[in-house]
Amino acid sequence: MAGQGRYLASTPPRPDVYVPVPRLRLCAPPTLAELAERGLLSTKPTSGLVPADEWECKNNKYHTGRKPVINYPTNNLLLNLPPLYCTGCKRTNPFAYGWKVPLCTLNHVPLRFLIRNQGEFDTCVAHAILAALDMQRGVDSALFSEAETKQALNILDLFHKYSDVFGVPFSEEHESPHTEHLALHRAACIFFLLQQYGVKYAAPKAATIPRRVLPQHHIALQVLDVFRISSLMLEHIVMLLANGFALVTGLPTGRAFTFTSSGEIYDAGLSDDNHFLVLIGSGVAHYPANPNDGNVLSTSSWPPNPSRRGWGPRLYFSARNSWKDYSHPEAALLGYGGDFNIWADQLAGVDLWGFHLPRPRG
Ligand SMILES: [Zn+2]
Secondary structure, three states: OOOOOHHHHOOOOOOOOOOOOOOOOEOOOOOHHHHHHHHHHOOOOOOOOOOOOOEEEOOHHHOHHHOOEEEOOEEOOOOEEOOOEOOOOOOEOOOOEEEEHHHOEEOOEEOOOOOOOOOOOOOHHHHHHHHHHHHHHHHHHHHHOOOOOOOOEOHHHHHHHHHHHHOOOOOOHHHOOOOHHHHHHHHHHHHHHHHHOOEEEOOOOHHHOOHHHOOOOOOEEOOOOEEEEEOOOHHHHHHHHHOOOOEEEEEEOOHHHHHOOOOOEEOOOOOOOEEEEEEEEEEEEEEOOOOOOOOHHHHOOOOOOOOOOOOEEEEEEEEEEOOOHHHOOOHHHOOOOEEEEEEHHHHOOOEEEEEOOOOOOO
């Protein structure tokens, strides 16, 4: 395979050679049964972020036996969640809630993580994936290890490896007919580099690391298997997030995206532009939820909610955005990226990516 081995061999790639999309080591996403088991690995504080009560659905005419159906909350690694759908009629639970990973603690360790501001560069894929790595290693170290890795990852190292392996600077793939197709596969290319070579830490504190563990392990972070999941698997995606799996994906973004502020639900609609994000939580909101519920005129022009004939409870995901971290009104969150929300059904047509990291050593 062209590309593979070039980095280690330090041979400059030839600019006149077609560069194939790299092949990844893939695995299936963790199953719902595996996620339910993972939920038993932690104890959740009694007063969680979200009240996770059972829900008695009285949509009787659609239930077998025409009786109410009791739906139970789910026990997940990071938090318990209310049931999302009725098992009898598939209706969405009308209970509105929202949560995100950076507000959670796991084994008393807060799961805060950063995303860098990509600035004017077309590099959201790399920024989102690196933030996902940070989220994932935060979860993994809180789960498996007492020692927490706080060292930042070196995004420039990733960009250098990208140019070395693919023969083109990241985000400038269109400059050559031999690489322009890679622009559509940036996530695969970045995951390939992370599987093959890993990403270095920004400033290895070698003096603080015992010599016997210094080689490899503390020099670069590598990704093991990568999995993909269809954006139509909404309940599965909710469970993956609640069980501490970082997911990255693209979202169509139009002009109004510029004005999206912290905590807002962005109505994506149709657009040719695509922005890559790390998903960090989920929730249910009543649509249309604002500007205000009583003003029919102000909401009648809203696009329909495909899940419930225009109105009612609708699932959303929380996302961390590498673009313009000043969209956070909270000064204390400077450098923590702008968080906003997206309607889950608007991710239709794309896949989400997740991955496994090597188990951290204590
Ligand atoms: Zn029901």
